[in-house]
Amino acid sequence: MTLTILFAAGPDMWAEYERPLRDALAKVAPETRLVTEADPAEVDYVIYAPKSPLQDFTPYTRLKAVLNLWAGVETIVGNDTLKAPLVRMVDDEGLTRGMVEWVAGHVLRHHLGMDAHIVNPDHVWDHRPPPLAPERRVTILGLGALGSACAEALARFDFDLSGWSRSPKDLAGIACHAGPEGLMPALDGAEIVVMLLPNTPETENVLNAETISKLAPGAVVINPGRGPLIDDDALLAALDDGRLGHATLDVFRTEPLPAEHPFWAHPKVTVTPHIASETRVSTASQAIADNIARCEAGAPLVGRVDRDAGY
Template sequence: MTVNILFAAQPDRWVQYETPLTEALNATGLAYDLRTEFAPQEVDYIVYAPNCAVQDFTPYTRLKAVMNLWAGVEGVVKNETLTVPLTRMVDEEGLTQGMVEWVTGHVLRHHLEMDRHIVNPGHIWDHSPPPLSKDRPVTILGFGALGQACATALLNLGFPVTGWSRSPKPMQGVTTHAGTDGLPKALSDAQIVVLLLPATAATENTLNADTLALLAKGAAIINPGRGPLIDDSALLAALDSGQIGHATLDVFRVEPLPQDDPYWAHPKVTVTPHIASETRPDSASRVIAENIRGNESGKGLLHLVDRSAGY
């Protein structure tokens, strides 16, 4: 029996995914039909980007699963018409490695105080060295697959790493904390904080006036996770007071970031345009194809979203 797969995303995504997804599906040996248009009642799987035209899943009466193209599922997880399993993108080859490289690069940038030398309008000859990595504690908020992969890279560079998550996730070599009571412990005296939490009602404003005050004075914030994790007003105030030394932000509540947003002009903020870890079509296509093959063979789906948790 042929498996019908609907690719539901913006047109530019189809241009990127048509060839690699076709090749990945061919490699599975499945009999399939991949298109951008089907009669809804004929669709078995939807490869999905939440900003596409498909928002009502009710007509898709044969649907077995929706495979989200992105790691974040906040744009679809609350859709009440979606009653079949939803998977998120977990791509160690592409997405995870991209995040590790971006996070490691910006942690090193702040640790080595590179901006002090690169952005030096006064031509100041400051010969004072930064501390060694062993003396620069890093806290990672969000300790799932991405957080643990980033922790491994930072441990290999000699940083003491603390991880925090909503539920316990122990890892050798890392000090881990969990739950509401563990958050102050994870943040206490951290010099660099990396946010890799999902966007849920429970994680909104995780960094606020109270939690920012727990960090070491002059700490750096690195956010490649989700914009709502930070109380923007509180962060701007902490930057102005000197409690936070710099913030590198890749994600925002509104994207693209409006031209009049104060983050653009703030001297202690680096804005990057949501590029920390873009889904790579080649490797993401292999993840999707293997997940469909596994489900069709009776093994079930990987990377299922927990609707109650929101991720």
């Protein structure tokens, strides 16, 4: 039987994804019909993005899964009309590699103190070398697919590495903490904190005045995860009074970041325009096709969302 796959991620994305998706699907599920419009009762799979106009899934009575092109699903996870499995993008090699490269680059940047050398208008000759990686305490909040990949990459440098997640994890070279009782021990004395948690009611403002107080004086915060993970006012206050040394932020509560937002002009804040990791069309198309083939073979979907947990 021919599968009907509805691309509901919008016309702009369709122009990018049509050919790569058709090519990927032809390799693993040749009997498919990839369309942008269809009778809802005939649709087997929906390829989705958060800004999709499709919000009412009630007519999609044959639906087997909704496959999100991004890792974030906060705009759809609470949709009560969606009864089919929801899948987020976690098995995309390009997405993972992009995040690992961005995180490793900025952790090393702050570890080595590179900013002082790149921008040095007074020509200060500070001959003190940075500490070696085993002497630098780095904590990663969030040990899902992306967080674990970043942790494993940083572990190769032998950083004094800790991680925190909702459920227990066991990763080589990383002191793993879990649950509400594990958050403060994971943050205690951290000099660099990387935020890679999903956006849920439990994680909103996880970095606040109280948790910031557990960090080492002058610590650096790196957030490529979600904007609401950080209490912006508490972050700015800690930067202003010296409790924090710097914040490198890739995600924000409002995007694009408004021109008048204080992050733009703050001397201790680096703003990057949500580029830490982006879904790559070729690898994402293959991940979507592989998941459809997996589902058709009766195997579990990779990246299936726990609706109660929110990710």
